[in-house]
Amino acid sequence: MLDQLEQQPADALLALIKLFNADDRADKIDLGVGVYRTDDGATPVFAAVKKAEERLVAGQDSKAYLGPEGDMGFVHALVPHVFGPLGDFGGRMDGMQVPGGTGALRIALALAKKAGVGRVLMGNPSWPNHVQILNDLGVASANFRHATPEGVADMEALRAALADAGAGDAIMLHGCCHNPTGIDYTAAQWAEVADMVATSGVLPIIDLAYQGLGQGMEEDAAGMRAVLARLPEAMVAYSCDKNFGLYRDRVGALFVIGKDSADTARAMTNAYVLARVNWSQPPDHGGAAARIVMEDEGLTALWLGELGDMRARMRAMRDALASADNRAPGLGLATLGEQNGLFSILRLTPEQILRLREEHGVYMAGSGRINIAGLTSGNIGRFIDALAAVAG
Numbered sequence: 546m547l548d549q550l551e552q553q554p555a556d557a558l559l560a561l562i563k564l565f566n567a568d569d570r571a572d573k574i575d576l577g578v579g580v581y582r583t584d585d586g587a588t589p590v591f592a593a594v595k596k597a598e599e600r601l602v603a604g605q606d607s608k609a610y611l612g613p614e615g616d617m618g619f620v621h622a623l624v625p626h627v628f629g630p631l632g633d634f635g636g637r638m639d640g641m642q643v644p645g646g647t648g649a650l651r652i653a654l655a656l657a658k659k660a661g662v663g664r665v666l667m668g669n670p671s672w673p674n675h676v677q678i679l680n681d682l683g684v685a686s687a688n689f690r691h692a693t694p695e696g697v698a699d700m701e702a703l704r705a706a707l708a709d710a711g712a713g714d715a716i717m718l719h720g721c722c723h724n725p726t727g728i729d730y731t732a733a734q735w736a737e738v739a740d741m742v743a744t745s746g747v748l749p750i751i752d753l754a755y756q757g758l759g760q761g762m763e764e765d766a767a768g769m770r771a772v773l774a775r776l777p778e779a780m781v782a783y784s785c786d787k788n789f790g791l792y793r794d795r796v797g798a799l800f801v802i803g804k805d806s807a808d809t810a811r812a813m814t815n816a817y818v819l820a821r822v823n824w825s826q827p828p829d830h831g832g833a834a835a836r837i838v839m840e841d842e843g844l845t846a847l848w849l850g851e852l853g854d855m856r857a858r859m860r861a862m863r864d865a866l867a868s869a870d871n872r873a874p875g876l877g878l879a880t881l882g883e884q885n886g887l888f889s890i891l892r893l894t895p896e897q898i899l900r901l902r903e904e905h906g907v908y909m910a911g912s913g914r915i916n917i918a919g920l921t922s923g924n925i926g927r928f929i930d931a932l933a934a935v936a937g
């Protein structure tokens with residue numbers, strides 16, 4: 546039977562990593578891989594997480610199963626950070642632990658399918674796994690342009706997409722730090738998004754994978770909260786893999802908000818079944834470590850401080866690129882200072898991207914997406930020189 550399977554294309558980013566590793570230039574720059582890096586180019590374990598892991602190892606007395614919902618202490622500890630004053634929506638909200646943001650999206654989209662969703666509207670470009678999961682589930686997607694060439698959200702395209710949609714459809718929204726463009730809605734635009742989504746009757750599915758990596762924990766959730774405050778139903782797919790640096794430990798949560806507590810409770814029974822058939826129960830370790838951090842005031846302060854340092858470093862790299870706009874005109878560097886998170890897209894042609902790699906040892910995705918955290922005080926000058934050389 547296995548000979549019936551079709552070959553799948555190689556992952557482009559993994560291929561890029563191979564090329565990068567094979568390059569023996571000492572000053573090569575990797576802007577492809579999508580993880581945070583310090584100014585030394587490392588992706589260390591957060592100090593707050595290390596301390597929590599020490600307590601976890603010392604205090605854990607059983608590894609017995611927890612159930613498909615995972616560690617509910619972790620989920621409850623997350624709620625104030627994610628929803629702030631919205632709390633538990635008067636009992637209309639419930640959540641569960643899942644393996645990363647990907648696990649949350651998988652369950653959210655499978656739940657939408659079970660509930661009979663028509664199409665899922667998606668700004669284009671988006672994180673490629675969104676459409677991949679939809680395709681795997683056999684759910685139709687409808688694309689609209691996320692951003693204009695000037696580097697701001699394309700509200701006209703969003704208005705047209707929502708005008709054409711209605712009850713029975715859903716929309717995937719990036720809560721903050723849009724991947725791959727870094728282009729988030731402004732507060733005024735979020736207010737309009739909330740209005741339009743409420744009027745159209747589509748179900749919002751909000752992907753919040755980078756809270757705290759944009760403007761701040763509260764600031765990064767504000768747009769999402771404005772939508773949730775207006776809507777009778779919504780789902781939030783949350784990842785702790787970036788803002789706790791827990792990537793490989795697979796830590797996330799799915800939150801479901803229903804019209805009333807009975808609807809939510811029924812939806813959750815469906816979510817548990819979906820968890821059972823996908824992974825049965827989420828891995829415990831990373832979620833338990835994040836819970837220990839969030840339940841302890843001192844560790845919480847340490848975590849939020851570390852997250853703040855990451856944010857400040859990325860902001861400094863963005864500002865440095867923005868102020869170098871005149872060195873490489875036409876690439877859109879000026880807009881990078883307004884954008885958020887790990888990623889942005891430079892307006893480079895495929896030829897320029899190839900020249901950056903071959904002549905300058907600068908590696909980035911074929912879309913021109915760069916990982917801002919791949920830049921350091923040690924390499925940003927050389928990166929700007931390389932951009933100037935290919936732009937000229």
Ligand SMILES: Cc1ncc(COP(=O)(O)O)c(C=O)c1O
Binds near residue numbers: 644672796
């Ligand atoms: C937009 C977006 N959503 C969700 C995820 C999933 O994150 P994870 O499954 O690693 O928690 C990612 C990861 O890169 C992402 O960029």
